Amino acid sequence: MVSRIERDHARFRDIVKGKIKQNLKDYISRGEMIGRIGKQYVSIPVPRIDLPRFRYGLPETGGVSSGDGEVGTPLGPAYDPEEGGQGDAGNQPGEHELEIDISFEELAKMLGEELELPRIEPKGSSRIEALKRVYRGVHLIGPKSLVHFKRTYKEALKRQLVAGEYDPDDPIIIPIKKDFRYRGWKDIIQPQYNALIVYMMDVSGSMGDEQKEIVRTESFWIDTWLRSQYKNLETRYIIHDASARMVDKDTFFRTKESGGTLISSAYKLCNILIDREFSPEEWNIYPFHFSDGDNWSSEDTKICIEILKNHLIPKSNLFCYGQVVSRYGSGQFIKDLKENFKEEEKLILSTIESKDSIIQSIKDFLGKGK
Amino acid sequence: MIYGTVLTPELQKLKGEIEAHAHGYGLDFFETIFEMIDYKQINEIASYGGFPTRYPHWRFGMDYDRLSKSYQFGLHKIYEMVINNDPCYAYLLNSNSMMDHKLVMAHVFAHCDFFKCNMHFFGSNRKMMDEMANHATKIRNYMDKHGIGVVEDFIDICLSIENLIDYYAINQEDAYKPIKSDEEGSKNKVYKIKSKQYMDKYINPEDFLKQQKERLDKKKEKSKKTPPEPVKDVLYFLQEQAPLETWQKDVLSIIREESYYFSPQGQTKIMNEGWASYWHSKIMTQKALRDSEVIDFADHHSGTVYMRPGSLNPYKLGLELFRDIEERWDKGQFGKDWDECDDYRVKKNWDKKLGVGKEKIFEVRRLYNDVTFIDTFLTPEFAEGFKLFTFDANKRTGQWEISSREFQKIKDKLLFSLTNFGQPFISVEDSNYKNRSELLLLHRYEGFDLKISEARRTMEGVYKIWKRPINVRTIIQGEKKILTYDGKEHTEENYD
Incomplete structure (x- = not known):
């Protein structure tokens, strides 16, 4: 039976989710949505939904309390920073924030509905097989670490009852060796789709903090969406200026270099990575590259096109290039790509002018369902 | 039975034992039914204000969300819930220890006694x-x-x-009664003081008659208004x-x-919790506690009455006030002599050995509510011993600050926060305001401004009930204002 509170709880969550969905586009472009990110949930701060009342503004009235201290001893902040201290100023109900846990699945669903993203058709058939270990059944032998305590004690209790050793007033149950029961497992073979996302970012001097913020926000949403589509998702991060290297996620978003830009270095590294670890037969591969498009030389651009044509595009499901407009303007690279890959469906280009264009760009990248 | 749980024989025995102790001390309560439930159920019940069945509403779900999260994070745990009903229902949390159950039972019986005997509960529905x-x-x-x-x-x-x-x-x-029209006739005459005819012009001089006429006119004017008061x-x-x-x-x-x-x-939060804490500690320490449970009891009890610096714990405040009253009445520290004595040493050693403390606290729990309780029994000595202070916001630094340790100020502020639950007084002044059947609400100004943003949102709601413009008369930053919501937009104007 679903208890009443669960229904009310679900109703409450629906209302909150409705609010998030309503404002999803704002959340995306402001990039503030992401609170704590856990393994399965993301905590999203939402303005508390409350019922308005006739009441006093709190800082006005003060109160009574107890403890040590002289007159004038400060006790803590009295004003909500958001309200700015002016009784009348804030007309938004932003008082207390509520944190709501939303699973990535739900978030992706919202994103999908909001941006009308099609589901992705994984390439290849289900020929990739993965072993899955499930624990089921109880066995008489097994390792200590898999002792099934409840069953063990049940056996011991049974034995003691039969033997007449059980005293209800002093219920001490001690299992002996033959009482022990162990969990058993079975390996199941399941078809599985794997996906790899390679994020590449230009960290040369011309990419400022704002541009990186855009990349950060966009990659969060891309991650969320692809994660909902593939069970097994790997991500790799590559940064480059004149040379490229693999980094972890933190470094990816924080590093700022000042060198020139050789995009080919990143593409080469990406290609090596795929060849070494992720065979295209088994993996759905999604390289994303973000840059301001100011490549060092047209020579290098030629090399890039070469690598794309012969290696990266054939190996990938999609190759996405997002050109972020920086304060130095937008570079030539996107135009070069456009000219050279007029017919190529697997290459997607998108210009991201500001935070507001993130939504359109996500749509560009993921709107094809590949 | 709500969850239909049955107490284990051990707990059943315990319940009888504690109940007997409570009766022995003179507590008087309805039959009390305990149910043993798990933390999920107790959070559920708590979200519903103690009742197992409430109408569906998301607000309960929101409370549940908050309660279960803070339980999971280990921030709080609900030990006890009790419902003012006949029979009283109370809940025990199944993860608690035997000592906890004892303490909670003692606490609950005192609550039930309060529900049954405090006069402010006399009107409440016992089949709620x-x-x-x-x-x-x-x-x-x-x-x-x-x-x-x-x-x-x-x-x-x-x-x-x-x-x-x-x-x-x-x-x-009685809160609202429409006026009866037939009463009006008799009241339409100008009031005169009874007198002999020859004395009449002295006893009812012209001025007086004129005054009375004016009063009557005013009254008539008023009675045209709905509501008249x-x-x-x-x-x-x-x-x-x-x-x-x-x-x-x-x-x-x-x-x-x-x-x-x-x-x-x-209205009786401080008293009720104080009363229950008083009795759980009495019953436990004098009767029910076993040697092996002393540490656990001390731990639990100190947790209940712990005062985080800078906050006021109603359990502690109520408990200490009841103890203070008991001591004062035992020693005869009340009445004219006591009030007029200003020799500190005499007062300190004052003991008339009256021994009426217990009687007094039972009387107090019958007749008082938080406002009258604090008003009558909060003494300067107590406020000092309890380290009470008032705090206010410092506009310059944006911090709460201790603003005073003066007794009168503390008392005033405490009473203010308790009167009407520290909420503004709002009443219906006129339902035909401007002769356009607009609703005029009056905010009785007590020195503090309403929170305007929220007042406006509330007015939007009231509009949906009244379906004509809503006005609120109040004072904002020293200026007399009328806030208006006409269904589309908010306006405000000054008035005299």
Whole structure:
């Protein structure tokens, strides 16, 4: 039976989710949505939904309390920073924030509905097989670490009852060796789709903090969406200026270099990575590259096109290039790509002018369902 | 039985034992039924204000969300829940130790005694458990008929004004009475003091008669107004006068009834918790506690009455006040002599060995509520010993600051925060304002401004009930203002 509170709880969550969905586009472009990110949930701060009342503004009235201290001893902040201290100023109900846990699945669903993203058709058939270990059944032998305590004690209790050793007033149950029961497992073979996302970012001097913020926000949403589509998702991060290297996620978003830009270095590294670890037969591969498009030389651009044509595009499901407009303007690279890959469906280009264009760009990248 | 749980024989025995102790001390309570439930169930029950069945509403879900999260994070744990009902229902948390159960039982019996014996509870419905279930059924039926969203939206509006009742009305039904027209006739004559005819012009001089006439005119003027006198029970006024559909009236009356039901508990929070803490500690330390449980008891009890620096714990305040009263009345530290004595040394050693402390605290628990309790029994000595202070916001630094340790200021502020639950007094002044059947609400100004943003949102809700413009007369930053919401936009204007 679903208890009443669960229904009310679900109703409450629906209302909150409705609010998030309503404002999803704002959340995306402001990039503030992401609170704590856990393994399965993301905590999203939402303005508390409350019922308005006739009441006093709190800082006005003060109160009574107890403890040590002289007159004038400060006790803590009295004003909500958001309200700015002016009784009348804030007309938004932003008082207390509520944190709501939303699973990535739900978030992706919202994103999908909001941006009308099609589901992705994984390439290849289900020929990739993965072993899955499930624990089921109880066995008489097994390792200590898999002792099934409840069953063990049940056996011991049974034995003691039969033997007449059980005293209800002093219920001490001690299992002996033959009482022990162990969990058993079975390996199941399941078809599985794997996906790899390679994020590449230009960290040369011309990419400022704002541009990186855009990349950060966009990659969060891309991650969320692809994660909902593939069970097994790997991500790799590559940064480059004149040379490229693999980094972890933190470094990816924080590093700022000042060198020139050789995009080919990143593409080469990406290609090596795929060849070494992720065979295209088994993996759905999604390289994303973000840059301001100011490549060092047209020579290098030629090399890039070469690598794309012969290696990266054939190996990938999609190759996405997002050109972020920086304060130095937008570079030539996107135009070069456009000219050279007029017919190529697997290459997607998108210009991201500001935070507001993130939504359109996500749509560009993921709107094809590949 | 709500969850239909049965106490284990051990707990059953314990219950009998504690109950006997409680009776032995003179506590007087309804039959009390304990149920053993798990933390999920206790969070559920707590979200519903103690009742197993309430009407469906998301607010309960929100409370549940908050409670279960803070339980999971280990921030709090609900030890005890008890419902003012006959029989009283109380809940025990199954993860608690035997000592905890004992303590909770002792605490609960004292609460039940308070519910039964405090006069502010005399008017409360002792079959509220059934009533709440009826409310739930009714509202669920309305939802089936009119749609969940429609009913829920209306409940939202009612809840946002659920505090606009007359908390101090002795009888709910007296709170608002329409005037009877037949009474008017006799009152239409100018008042004269009875006198012999030859004395009449001295006893009822012209001036006096004129004054009386004016008074009568004023009264007549007033009686044309609806309501003739301001109505504090705004909910009842709306229920009777607003153009609502039958189901809406019913929902409004349900919210109002529940609001009145919870009101005595709100009015006696400090006393009720203090009373229960007083008795659990007495019963435990004098009777029920076993040697091996002393440490656990001390730990639990100190947790209950712990005062985080800078906050006021009603359990502790109430407990200490009851103990203080008991001591003072035992020693005879009251009355004219005591009040007039200003020799500190004499006062300190004052002991007339009257021994009427116990009698007194039983009397106090019968007659007082938090406001009168603090007003009567908070003494300067107590405030000092308890390290009470007032705090206010410092506009310059944006910090709360200790603003005073003066007794009178502390008392005033404490009483202010308790009177009307520290909420503004709002009453219906005129339902035909500007002769355009607009509603005029009056905020009785007590020196503090309303929170305007929220007042406006509340007015939007009231508009949906009244369906004509809503006005609120108040004072904002020293200026007399009338806030108006006409269904489309908010305006404000000054008045004299």
